[in-house]
Amino acid sequence: MANLDRRAILALSLAGATGLIGSAQAAPAGYPDGYRDLVAQAEREGSLLIYSIMSPENWRPVIEGFNKVYPGIKVETLDLPASRESFERYLAEKSTNSRTADLIATADPGGWIDFQRRGEILDYASPEAKVWPDWSKPFPGLYTVSSDPMALIWNNALVPEAKRPKSFADFLALSLANERPWKNKITSYGAHQTTFGYGIYYAFVKKHGDKAWEWLAELAKVQPRFERSGGPMTEKVTSGEYAAGWFVSAITFWPRLSDPARAKILGWSFIADGQPVILRGIAVPKGSKNVAAAKLMLDYVISEDGQRAFGRGGLTPARPGIQPGEGIRHTYSSIASLVGEQNMIYIGYDEDALRDYDAFLVRWKQTFNIR
Incomplete structure (x- = not known):
């Protein structure tokens, strides 16, 4: 072969x-x-x-x-x-x-x-x-x-303990409070870059409806930078190039926490108001x-x-x-017990996601001003 x-x-x-x-x-x-x-x-x-x-x-x-x-x-x-x-x-x-x-x-x-x-x-x-x-x-x-869950991650030196987010709404509020210093310094997958990223956002929007689009439009003010995989997100948050990331693959960064020095730098949380799982x-x-x-x-x-x-x-x-x-x-x-099973978002086998792909990406690109 x-x-x-x-x-x-x-x-x-x-x-x-x-x-x-x-x-x-x-x-x-x-x-x-x-x-x-x-x-x-x-x-x-x-x-x-x-x-x-x-x-x-x-x-x-x-x-x-x-x-x-x-x-x-x-x-x-x-x-x-x-x-x-x-x-x-x-x-x-x-x-x-x-x-x-x-x-x-x-x-x-x-x-x-x-x-x-x-x-x-x-x-x-x-x-x-x-x-x-x-x-x-x-x-x-x-x-x-x-x-496998998606999570919120951040650089502990850049996010005070009292401000560390536990939900997407928290992450949005934190990002907007730091809109000027964090411009181009938050990250996630891009729905326009990978089917993996698309699946996450489609399911998130399907759960929260128009509220999700409102949140994303607000987050766009901070001008996020999108990555194709969790490895670069994790490395750049650890180095401080990014302050924080949302919807980052937990199984990508969890192994890195075995390094005590890195574990002191990198903080993370599940997402209480909508926990995507692949x-x-x-x-x-x-x-x-x-x-x-x-x-x-x-x-x-x-x-x-x-x-x-x-x-x-x-x-x-x-x-x-x-x-x-x-x-x-x-x-x-254990994740369901922490966030509530009603808040789990399955990135699964939704045929609507195939049907709506083109229209969704048009709105996604408009939301984040991507050409």
């Missing part, structure tokens, strides 16, 4: 594997008796190829846990640079009967909607599905890997070669153990009931 230079091969040695050993005679507790046949088929397949936008470090704890249960299955992940590329690559390879993904995991709601319309999602009913809420299972066979989807595509192995991995990543593993890998477990601890900073349940 071409372009394997970016492929992260994360396979564990069978020697020394501990815990429950997957075999034709074993299945996870509570799974149907016939599941052992699926395990046997997956062992005969022997390998699994995953396309995702997650890094090898995100996947490492997951693959380690999976291979403790199923040591005979070699797991290979391809970390692609853009959300939509997982689908584009799969479709191109399938059209030429080339080897392609057995499992896809990516944060691209519009891409998943199009993939479902094409009939490319395998309708697989996981034994784990019954514990997941409806919002996390938008289409038959599509499940949620994580619910839903990362996972599904078995119909062109999968190793379908049984893909099903086993899907079941594992949405199980409690798999969700905890992704949490240790830096994502935000979405499975209800999982709490922080043991290397997990936050979970869907």
Whole structure:
């Protein structure tokens, strides 16, 4: 297969594997008796190829846990640079009967909607599905890997403790109070730059309606500078080039807080009046070669153990009931308990977002005087 230079091969040695050993005679507790046949088929397949936008470090704890249960299955992940590329690559390879993904995991709601319309999602009913809420299972066979929050961030030296925001309304008031010194010194994703940013703002506006457009118009007075990813936002807020940022990917800056010096500089908060969370989807595509192995991995990543593993890998477990601890900073349940579940904004699978894309961007550009 071409372009394997970016492929992260994360396979564990069978020697020394501990815990429950997957075999034709074993299945996870509570799974149907016939599941052992699926395990046997997956062992005969022997390998699994995953396309995702997650890094090898995100996947490492997951693959380690999976291979403790199923040591005979070699797991290979391809970390692609853009959300939509997982689908584009799969479709191109399938059209030429080339080897392609057995499992896809990516944060691209519009891409998943199009993939479902094409009939490319395998309708697989996981034994784990019954514990997941409806919002996390938008289409038959599509499940949620994580619910990663957007947050407010700031440079502690530039924002007094008493003024640090806890909501979007707070952030707006703080920015307007510092309109002159903060001009060109606040940041976020641009809806006009990435589908990721577009999805955040579309969902935020859908929740708050005209009030959201009024807030954004006020914020535009400070002349924000937009970035395409959370890394530059975090670095520039830390250095003081930016004073603060809104709707910044928490899973981008949380790992940086492990540095004590940086943690003293960088402050952050969830968003009490509307907390966006990005839903990362996972599904078995119909062109999968190793379908049984893909099903086993899907079941594992949405199980409690798999969700905890992704949490240790830096994502935000979405499975209800999982709490922080043991290397997990936050979970869907802990965020919902802090801001109120009614204030969660799902950046998910809203077909209206596809329909309204052009009109929304026209208004967005007008609001921020972008040509």
